[in-house]
Amino acid sequence: MTRPLSSDNKDPSGSLETVVAAIAQVMGPGTPPHRVRPTDRLGADLAMSSLAVVRLAGILQKRLGRGPLPLHTLFVKPDGTVLHDIRVSDLAEFVSLHTGGTP
């Protein structure tokens, strides 16, 4: 299944495109950007290990040219509960919020 990234105008900040490109970079040739959907879960659907998720955070930091992204706030809820998986769209929204864009 393929999905246009920005042509539907639902990614005005470009965050989704940035996240998808970074995921493709982490996952390698077996996961080209057009195979990554916003609804995909990083672990269950894309089979990303914890090491891969940490690499993703590092690559996003470099792509965005900024310091550490508080990615852990996506995984730990205010009550301390730890989420074991998030969706690509959650990450795109997070990146948008932390780079001054509009989700």
Place this chain on the structure above:
Amino acid sequence: MPDTILSWNDLTPGVSRHCWIQPAAASGYLNTWCYRCVETAVNQPWDRDVAPRLLHPAEMKVWWCQPSDAARRRWLRGRLAAKDAVRRVILKRTGEAVAMGTLAILPGPLGQPRVSGVARIPPSLHVSVSIAHCGALSAAIAAIAPRGSEIGLDIASRTDNHEGLAEGGFAASEIALLPEAPPWERNRRLLQMWCAKEAAGKALGTGLHGDPLNFIVVKNDASRNSILVEPRFAMPSDSDARLPPMSAAVGGDDTLVFAVATGERLP
């Protein structure tokens, strides 16, 4: 018994299962065994033949509920390695060759594997097991440990691309512990530090608790193949408690690195 220790690879076409001495020897526990399970029939449905024969009925349900074919094969690989290690530990301790399907290694509350179906182990002890995955390979380590103590294992491939790991997984103070060395050596040490964090989290039963900076490497002693990791997160039950530093033994070869940690499981 059709699946005795000595005939195991005949029972699992599609994977190759072998003892892995290094992590077990590094663990610090006396009765510790580590096994690897490598997929040889990549992307083939070997698991559909193997799972019904070697899994406990409760494990079958978990295996079947995995989100994809690849996830089912990965999960089964890990279980086979874990069952091999647990069976070997029990054989050494009690002389009993437990059948594969009798053992149930099921996910605990936070996903950590828990062994049941083991008789003849004194109540003060238990079989602790930890599972790790890397590409087409899964590994598991098992030990007879005091009840409440756990063992944690993590592995990583030296041949994979690890761009972003230093920036995304470590504080500046941790990166400063890496020696001035050629890139391949720094990468090996970095991977060992990563595995040490993961292994410590597994031994505590918390995992990384959502943030790799919840476990900070405070000492990297290359001469002793030992890494000291400090857990830095507060438990909801006792926010003032500081967890003691944990020591992880590290090692590896040309293709893999590993870390083994032991600790007291948190409630």
